[in-house]
Amino acid sequence: MENITVKFGGSSLADAAQFRKVADIIHAHPLRKFVVVSAPGKRHSGDIKVTDLLYRARECAGTEEFPAVMAEIKARFDGIAAELGICVELGLDEIAADIQKGASRDYCASRGEYLNAKLMAAYLDRPFVDAAEHIFFRADGSFDAQATHESLRAALAELPGAVIPGFYGSMPDGSIRTFSRGGSDITGALVARAAGSICYENWTDVSGILATDPRIVPKAQPIERITYRELRELAYMGASVLHEDAIFPVRTAGIPIRIRNTNAPEDPGTVILRDASAVEAPAVTGIAGKKDFSIIHIEKDQMNETAGFVHRVVEPICRRGISIEHMPTGIDSLSVVVPSAQLRDCRTELLCDIRDAVSPDLILVENDLAMIAVVGRGMVRRKGIAAKLFSALAKADINIRMIDQGSGELNIIVGVDSVDYERAIRALYGAFFA
Numbered sequence: 001m002e003n004i005t006v007k008f009g010g011s012s013l014a015d016a017a018q019f020r021k022v023a024d025i026i027h028a029h030p031l032r033k034f035v036v037v038s039a040p041g042k043r044h045s046g047d048i049k050v051t052d053l054l055y056r057a058r059e060c061a062g063t064e065e066f067p068a069v070m071a072e073i074k075a076r077f078d079g080i081a082a083e084l085g086i087c088v089e090l091g092l093d094e095i096a097a098d099i100q101k102g103a104s105r106d107y108c109a110s111r112g113e114y115l116n117a118k119l120m121a122a123y124l125d126r127p128f129v130d131a132a133e134h135i136f137f138r139a140d141g142s143f144d145a146q147a148t149h150e151s152l153r154a155a156l157a158e159l160p161g162a163v164i165p166g167f168y169g170s171m172p173d174g175s176i177r178t179f180s181r182g183g184s185d186i187t188g189a190l191v192a193r194a195a196g197s198i199c200y201e202n203w204t205d206v207s208g209i210l211a212t213d214p215r216i217v218p219k220a221q222p223i224e225r226i227t228y229r230e231l232r233e234l235a236y237m238g239a240s241v242l243h244e245d246a247i248f249p250v251r252t253a254g255i256p257i258r259i260r261n262t263n264a265p266e267d268p269g270t271v272i273l274r275d276a277s278a279v280e281a282p283a284v285t286g287i288a289g290k291k292d293f294s295i296i297h298i299e300k301d302q303m304n305e306t307a308g309f310v311h312r313v314v315e316p317i318c319r320r321g322i323s324i325e326h327m328p329t330g331i332d333s334l335s336v337v338v339p340s341a342q343l344r345d346c347r348t349e350l351l352c353d354i355r356d357a358v359s360p361d362l363i364l365v366e367n368d369l370a371m372i373a374v375v376g377r378g379m380v381r382r383k384g385i386a387a388k389l390f391s392a393l394a395k396a397d398i399n400i401r402m403i404d405q406g407s408g409e410l411n412i413i414v415g416v417d418s419v420d421y422e423r424a425i426r427a428l429y430g431a432f433f434a
């Protein structure tokens with residue numbers, strides 16, 4: 001039976017008015033059968049998410065503060081139920097008693113999704129399916145994808161639709177375990193795969209994935225289509241909309257993800273696809289970046305003729321668990337780009353080890369480097385992209401300290417001084433999108 005899985009984030013479910021919007025969205029399309037919900041999020045900027053209130057409740061169990069925190073949590077759910085005229089026994093007193101008795105941190109946090117799904121199931125008049133019965137973790141805490149898929153698939157196949165709480169599952173002993181923060185996205189992806197959905201709609205408070213950071217370019221436009229690989233490149237460089245682990249279950253099944261805005265349902269949002277080759281791709285899909293990198297710069301005459309040189313440089317870096325982000329090389333020089341934070345405490349010993357290993361003519365570290373990735377599947381075999389990129393930076397009077405192009409021709413990465421970072425992003429956005 002064709003269906004769509006819809007997942008609504010915390011801001012989409014923060015109060016009764018948001019619940020109404022969500023119900024309108026669900027009813028607007030007959031295939032929106034499986035609904036995954038987060039806990040109520042912030043209603044305004046100073047507000048506290050219910051998940052954070054639950055963590056707080058656990059921390060202050062047994063203290064004078066506890067009744068007030070629990071009352072706040074109860075008020076959030078009772079307020080929604082009362083305003084929507086939903087009659088459902090939520091069992092908040094039992095949950096409060098469990099927390100007082102020392103319930104686990106994961107159990108406490110999961111109750112936000114549990115209660116919200118109960119409310120939503122009653123409001124939509126759809127069955128409630130508890131994630132604890134179908135999403136499984138192994139005894140060592142790792143997620144059991146196979147057992148989860150089989151159980152969810154069997155359960156959902158029986159149902160014309162359902163509401164499922166996001167964020168948690170259970171351990172072999174039945175206790176609750178949560179994914180990391182933002183993990184309802186993962187639940188949505190698991191449900192979409194198990195239900196064989198034609199699409200996984202992830203409803204949030206932005207109209208899709210933006211082409212660059214809106215804190216730097218306030219009018220950044222949403223990306224219409226992006227591939228999973230492009231998204232990974234952008235996410236790695238700091239762009240975030242979706243929990244990273246949410247991509248895997250739907251990617252393997254070839255289910256597209258659509259990011260949409262609960263507060264602007266008419267906006268098309270962004271579609272994430274495995275293969276977007278059928279449509280003409282723009283040259284650049286998105287621009288993202290990160291600050292706080294360092295370059296270890298090494299020079300040695302005849303370096304390219306010395307067997308094992310690179311290996312001997314890399315070995316002491318890897319041994320210390322430092323991740324190598326890039327490694328541009330010249331004939332007699334080699335640069336290794338690493339996150340500054342990972343270098344900070346071991347810089348002196350590391351440089352000594354590299355000196356001992358390869359006796360360089362010169363070794364020095366430069367800090368305050370920012371990396372910017374210009375990502376686009378449309379770059380492949382298209383001429384002039386690099387020229388446009390470099391002239392945009394030159395026009396903005398920005399010095400490029402490093403250049404790297406991935407072999408898949410999916411991105412061009414440039415390193416600039418941290419102080420130039422925001423200006424560089426604006427210049428590149430202006431060149432490719434404005």
Ligand code: ASP
Pocket residue numbers: 009010038039049051052112166167180181182183184185
């Ligand atoms: N409520 C959880 C959190 O705040 C999970 C989620 O919203 O996805 O992280």
